[in-house]
Amino acid sequence: MDAFAKVLDPGPLAQLNSDLLTAIATAAASRAEAARAQTLSGTGGALARKDAEAAQAQARSDALKVELLRQRLGLEWGPGVARLSDARRQALIRALSNGAAALVHVDTPSNAGQAGARTVKIDVGSDSVTGQVLGPARAAEPRLQSSGLIVEVTGKSAILLSVGLTQSAHIDTGNPLSGVVIKRESVLRYEGSLWAYVRRGGEQFERRLVQDGLAEEAGYFVAKGFAPGDQVAVSGVAGLFAADLAATQAR
Numbered sequence: 001m002d003a004f005a006k007v008l009d010p011g012p013l014a015q016l017n018s019d020l021l022t023a024i025a026t027a028a029a030s031r032a033e034a035a036r037a038q039t040l041s042g043t044g045g046a047l048a049r050k051d052a053e054a055a056q057a058q059a060r061s062d063a064l065k066v067e068l069l070r071q072r073l074g075l076e077w078g079p080g081v082a083r084l085s086d087a088r089r090q091a092l093i094r095a096l097s098n099g100a101a102a103l104v105h106v107d108t109p110s111n112a113g114q115a116g117a118r119t120v121k122i123d124v125g126s127d128s129v130t131g132q133v134l135g136p137a138r139a140a141e142p143r144l145q146s147s148g149l150i151v152e153v154t155g156k157s158a159i160l161l162s163v164g165l166t167q168s169a170h171i172d173t174g175n176p177l178s179g180v181v182i183k184r185e186s187v188l189r190y191e192g193s194l195w196a197y198v199r200r201g202g203e204q205f206e207r208r209l210v211q212d213g214l215a216e217e218a219g220y221f222v223a224k225g226f227a228p229g230d231q232v233a234v235s236g237v238a239g240l241f242a243a244d245l246a247a248t249q250a251r
Helices: 011-041 046-083 086-097 156-160 237-250
Strands: 002-007 101-107 119-124 127-136 149-154 166-172 180-183 188-190 193-201 204-209 219-222
Touching (some): 011 046, 046 149, 086 101, 101 119, 101 127, 101 166, 119 149, 127 156, 149 156, 188 237, 193 237, 204 237
Antiparallel strands (some): 127 149, 193 204
16 A cells, blocks of 8 residues: 655654653652651651651652653554553664664555554665554644554664655555454553463463553454463452562562
8 A cells, every 4th residue: 555654753752751761760769758758657756647648749749740741652652652661662762863763654545554554665765664563643644634653664774764754655454463362451551561460370370561562442462472362361450460569579
């Protein structure tokens, strides 16, 4: 499917990611401070209780700021970029800064061929380079009436994709992937990544990374890390996570 590709400016994404990482560090520090203040408040002193309440309020405020910045990732850059783990997104921005990667907005008239697209070939001079679809975009192309796709291009040719450059492109609509779909109620977010709990025998469950999960109506499609027949928890996930976290902190 023939398409049009426009190279995006990665600066706003880099700034937003920096703000998010700063907010995560601040939230971790205030959460630890709140825990210390809560311990001190056990002495019964009025001042200690007041400090504990202030520390808890600050921790909640900092946690809300982290959540807001994560929401901005999805609102401004689409769900594909928002689903990336913090480490994966940081690696992407590093590659964008040194010219080893480029982000491209790909459009077709009335979104033709975009549903289910996995790869896009972008013309660069007399050659072409293949990019991976991260997900749908949030900024529409009004002339084509296209919501568009966010595509990541890596490799030596990425340096040729200067910001603002418009190139012809071709969406590959015949590149199916094998995998499984994990229900939405099975998935939780922790430290910027998506996780699910898989039964490993009896009442024992292990937390497993939902790597590069693609959001679908029924849940998240994953091509690796899970297999047909895996027993994935669909209820009590919050309880499993709480027990898992408590066991980790105890160690």
